[in-house]
Amino acid sequence: MADTTADNPHAKPARWLVVAVPYLWLLLFFVAPFLIIFKISLSDTAIAMPPYTPVFGGWGAISDFVSELDIENYLFLTEDPLYFQAYMSSLRIAAISTFLLLLIGYPMALAMARAPNSIRPILLMLVILPFWTSFLIRVYAWIGILKPDGLLTLALQTFGLMGPDQQVEIFRTDTAVFIGIVYSYLPFMVLPLYAALEKMDNTLLEAANDLGCPPWKAFWKITFPLSLPGVIAGSMICFIPITGEFVIPDLLGGADTLMIGKTLWTEFFSNRDWPLASAVAVVLLLMLVVPIAIFQNQQKKVA
């Protein structure tokens, strides 16, 4: 029968509260900030604290507000090619990283899903464990390895693959950034893929084989299409936050590693240009609207 208990007219006040509390909280602390960031991105820089001229002297001064708005910050973003390059570079790094993550994560997820039932929980725990450990710690761990006088150099020298006067020159390059991203985000990619692959009915492949389809072909015709929701979910879960990533390019990347998260951080903390930082964030958000919409759609289907 249809579920209508939720429409039960009894116990109105308590029911109201259940919706209202998280709703209002998110409206206040998640949605309202976006409106404010948008407004501030349209205001002028000032040296005062806070370092921008308030867009609203009071919530009522709407007419003043409209006349004071200007798109100066956005124009500045288009004038300085640095920003455009940073956006493009972020998208490029996020796209390549996501592809690398799929390339490494898919075989892992598939191998996990095919593993015997008895060891699957252990494998799952092994993937989840790094997911629980600090992001910062995991990135930090790579510094010691990739540094010119770090462990990778030491290892290569020890095994004679590199002369004693040579050093690995990965640290503070884009390569290090890719390694850091793939390392940090791998569990986020493997988990949704595994979830999609694990619930797949094994008899489907048997049926395909029975009907004369060889295993490799069965993979592309059966397994892969059915795992697509996991591929999309995993890709979006990785792609979107990587685009705005700050910690990894900051700690592992070089001076020429352009990523918009880093640019935003610098504008905010070093240059103290809050309106410009806001404009950078608004543009980044607009770029990510489509991927976020895809992700939300996917999640709703799952739920």
Added chain:
Amino acid sequence: MAKTLGPVKRKFSPWTDPASVPFIRFENITKRFGNFTAVDNLTLDIYEREFFSLLGPSGCGKTTLMRILAGFEEPTEGRILLQGKDISGVPPYKRPTNMMFQSYALFPHMSVEKNIAFGLKQDNLAKGEIDTRVEEMLKLVKLEQFAKRKPAQLSGGQRQRVALARSLAKRPKVLLLDEPLGALDKKLREETQFELMDIQQTLGLTFLIVTHDQEEAMTVSDRIAVMDKGIIMQVATPAEIYEAPNSRYVADFIGDINILEGTVTQTDSALGAPGLVRIDSDGLSVAAEQECQAVKGDQVAYAVRPEKVRISQEQPADTSLNAAYGEVWDIGYLGDFSVFLVKMEDGRIVRAAQANVSRLVDRPITFGDMVWLTWSRDAGLVLTR
């Protein structure tokens, strides 16, 4: 002395007494879910101490009707009276009804006795009283030694009994049972049916059961309401439902039946006056002795149950019997019964069931035999709906 239909279970028939007041009354109840009408302007009376069944296929609205009585659904239109009082709008936790759920809905984190005590605790009864009542209930369902177990540590049959005990513990005015035996295997189900009847008799409660299993409804009920698409097709005792269905739908839904479509050629009957009714069904002439409102020329159905049809290789001598001639097309051996599918000349099939009274038969009727099917005038029934 008038003939009765089928066996009489007990002398209990308040519905035939115009002076008796219904215990529960569904009054013009309609329930819609969006565009779907689950219950359609339904009116129904249930009497105190009655064991009443709502019977129908899934989606017929029987569960919705029960949930309306329990208070989980509000009717879109109409009202429900319990002992004459309108209980529409009363929340489920304030209604004097208790329900036994199809899934049993035993609280997995509570022991058997805690489950049974749960409802009593809501009434803030004294601890001693709760303990006595729980013990009483455990004894009733024969689970005394399982009091401390969790539901997960019980078998399906035991869980079913805990669910029953829990819903009975508060001594509800009406006990609602939603497919109570659906999850049990056949043998256990049959045993439990009799236990249920026993408990209902002992405690003197009103039981309302929802089921799609006609045998179950026939066994346990004082009366059955056969439902289809949100309306009640017929409300009657099991014997009446079986022997005197009021429509093709009810006749076909309950048990096995031969239905022959035809036209009334002659009738001596009218409303309230039983008489002889003759029907022509594509050349086959059949007669029934009953009360029938149809007049000459009306399109009706003639229905006769297979076990009332005799099969023989000799032509019957008694010309007052209804008779059909045909070839044995198929035989279904069911152990206690054999069902013969006899194909008449025009290709229609009539079924006859015969009890297998002896293990060996002298001259068995077999495939391809030409046989006569006969049945008396009071065996068949003219259906106008």
Added chain:
Amino acid sequence: MTKNRLDATVLTLGFAFLYIPIIILVVYSFNASRLVTVWGGFSLNWYVSMWSNQGLMDAAWVTARVGLLSATFGTILGTLAALTLVRYQKFPGKMLFSGMIYAPLVMPEVITGLSLLLLFVAIGVDRGFWTVIIAHTTFTMCYVAIVVQSRLLTFDRSLEEAALDLGCPPVKTFFQITLPLILPAVISGWMLAFTLSLDDLVIASFNTGPGATTLPIKIYSQVRLGVTPEINAICTILIALVTLGVIATSIGTKRAEVRRIRDEHMALRTGS
């Protein structure tokens, strides 16, 4: 079989990639030498000096309090949000609501952090301990909502109906029936929220103020100056805590599983 061998190779390489850096980090926290590449023998020096590093200890204490409080608030709000998502079929703005739950999961932290900071400035709230808690509550509640939601989706509603039917009012039913049964999901939601709060650098950096330096902020500022074994030591302790937590939880689940199987045997033995 070749397929099995291939799978085993893939998994071995994958897990080696995931774990070797962490293992190295842990091992070098016991290194007597200050240099990362030189093994100077086993030593607990860095753990000792970590204890006497007042700045680090203060940050750890702040982080623990922020984590406990924001995880608790996040769990309460997230559980309510999950109930809203699953139990409330239609209400104005349901689309917006589910959007607000899913978006923070993927939103780049720099955007969330900056926008929330601007809100605090706009309404004139001084940044500090409580603004970090509000920020963490906001993003962790969404994770809790997802975890609890998946449990609620498989929850048998007739259990609640049975309680109502037996005379238990709705709010009491929630606390006596629903909450105890979804508690494992609520607890793992809390643990997730706690570790997310413990980890967060970016959002906290934007929303913190004087006297509310969290451990990740402290670690970050030190890491920028170079790798030190002291940081390795505190990282090792954090990793150990999380590992213990995860292992304890999985033992708990394993126990529950064993209990379930034992119960089933018991049920079978007693028959009908």
